Amino acid sequence: SLLRNILFTLITSVAPITSTTNEPVIGATEVISVNNIFLGKDALVTNYGILNIAGSITKAGFINSEGGEIDFNGTATQQIDGARFTSYTIKDLTIDNSLKVTLSDSLRISDALTVNAGNFDLNGKSLTLISNGENTARVGPLRGMLSNDGNVTVERLIPQERRAYRILAPSVTTKTSMNANWQEGVHNPVYGVNIDPNPGFGIQITGAGGAANNFDVTATNESSLFLFNCDCDIPWTAITNTNGTLNGNTGYLVFVRGDRSTDMTSTADPLPTSATTLRATGTLLRGFQAYNNLSDTGHSLIANPYASPINWRSMYFHNVSDNFENYYTYWDPTIGTRGAYVTVNIKGVNSAGTSATIDIQSGIAFFVKGRGQSTQPHNFMIRETDKSKKNDINMFVPEKGGGQLSMRLYYNDGNGKRLADGMVAIFDDSYSKDIDPFDAEKMRNWDENIAWTVGNKYLSIQSRPLIAGNERLGIYMSNLKERDYQFDIEGTDLNYTGIAELVDNYTLKRTVISANGPITVSFSVTANARSKAADRFHIEFRSYIAPVAVGNISSVNVYPNPVVGNTIQLQLNNMDKGIYSITLTNQAGQIAYYKQFNHDGSTNVQTLDIGGKLIKGTYVLKVGEIGVKVLRE
DSSP states (O other), X not given: OEETTEEEEEEEESSOOBOSSSSOEEOTTOEEEEEEEEEOTTOEEEESSEEEESSOEEESOXXXXXXXXXXXXXXXXXXXXXXGEEEXXXXXXXEOOSSEEEEOSOEEEEEEEEEOSSEEEOTTOOEEEOBOSSOBOEEOOOSSEEESOTTEEEEXXXXXXXXXXXEEOOSEEESSBHHHHHTTTOOOOSTTOOOOSSTTBOOOOOOTTGGGGTOOOOSSOOOOEEEEOOSSXXXXXXXXXXXXXXXXXXXXXXXXXXXXXXXXXXOOSSOOOOOEEEEEEEEEOOSOEEEOSOOSSSEEEEEOOSSSOEEXXXXXXXXXXXXXXXXXXXXXXTSTTTOEEEEEETTOOBTTOOSOOSEEOTTBEEEEEBOSOOSSOOOEEEOGGGBOOOOSOOOOOOOOSSOEEEEEEEEEOSSSEEEEEEEEEEEOTTSOSSOOTXXXXXXXXXXXXXXXXXXXXXXXXXXEOOOOSSXXXXXXXXXXXXXXXXXXXXXXXXXXXXXXXXXXXXXXXEEEEOSSEEEEEEEEOOSSGGGGOTTSEEEEXXXXXXXSOOSOOTTEEEESSSBOTTEEEEEEOSOOSEEXXXXXXXXXXXXXXXXXXXXXXXXXXXXXXXTTOOOSEEEEEEETTEEEEEEEO
């Protein structure tokens, strides 16, 4: 083919190159295989599909593969000249050459680098894995070799959300300092003066001694970068300067304010922030990564060592399961005032209902917990085969079984409803009421905490048998502030024929929990110590008992009865003033409708919008403890 000074020496062509302007365009579904490519001056090939190259690319034109894959699959050594690609960028680069492919100029990858065979020799040239609002580039499982790769830059976008602590991992081991990488090679020598050589990149790191220790100077010089010490009373130790290197096997607790332009003198509420991209340049970690002599019974911090998501389920089963619990815990900076811990088990159940899944993203560190049931050393291994393709997943599917009950604690911070903490209970007869490997122990947040109580343990995920008869779930709370809160409680397939209620031991209020669907419960914490008691709430499951009084009770009238249409009129006569619950229950004891209202003591008519929820049958409508038989024909 000869199109505007572009000469392809073809091996095969799965689909023809389509073009209307003499500039070939490889469509998103097309696969083109060629030997050599000759690019005349200013010539352009645009690739949205897959372009397999077995030979060489020569002369002065360009290939735009910012939306496509390039696969070097020759049988002799090949060379990649990054300057031949627009913006020095390839979306997906695959190496299938069984000998050697050498990088001769800088290159940027926006999606994936895959080395299936041979030796990809980076030749000391700059290779950048891009992170932006659309994607974070990754390195797939290495089946071939990487060599001379000490100049790889791994980016990680930190979105604009708010100033918060994050537990991060650099994904490379650097030869240059923390300052050269995460601070972009500068520091603010004077309070109120920002040095920002690369807008949108880097962060300000502060600490004792200020500029003398390569920190950015603030009014207080409080530390913002820490290393994990132990699962103990003082778990974090401040880094004393930013002269040291970054280690790809180490997790760092860092307070991210925004990029280096962030005004640290501001007293605005909320404080100003911005998105930023952290980047570190060094050598990629690859092959087996060992984290040795971890805590037997406590939590240990592990960095995701790879520039790739990794799969928790794969890691857990590759390691000695008797050594570690089947869940990991990570720090979510979007929860609460300063962030909060979230737990995810091997089935993908997430304690707080966030976007976290069993795929742990690149650029973060996470906690594993020792079980203390093995005499073997508590060593944790991460392998190339643990890598995952799933970047930035925003959903998870809870496990199925007897059902689950999730609780989320929220408050309003002036900018809207904010999640403070969460927990989940899973019901299936394969689980035990006692603590077992399917339960996840709670890691304490700096701010609000909620957890299930089982014995003397606090759980973020409780796995237990199906509810039978009358049972109680204990709830623990701590660090609540004097303000208004809200529980969002959602039952999913709760296989229980009785009534579940959230009980407030302070106000004595009871709220029915739906077997399928969400409810909200608002409450306040005040100066009264009882309002912030750790055991203020619990959940009661009570077997269904049909009301003693059934019929047209003088204080409650229901019409029309039998029910016609989608509404019920409920008239209250001579009932005391107060807050009442209205519950409509079928013959199996399942709740079909629930509502709470504040009755002023007068003769009052409530309109109940039941929609299309009632099938033909007999129901009991309860107002408080008074029940009325309701028919649907």
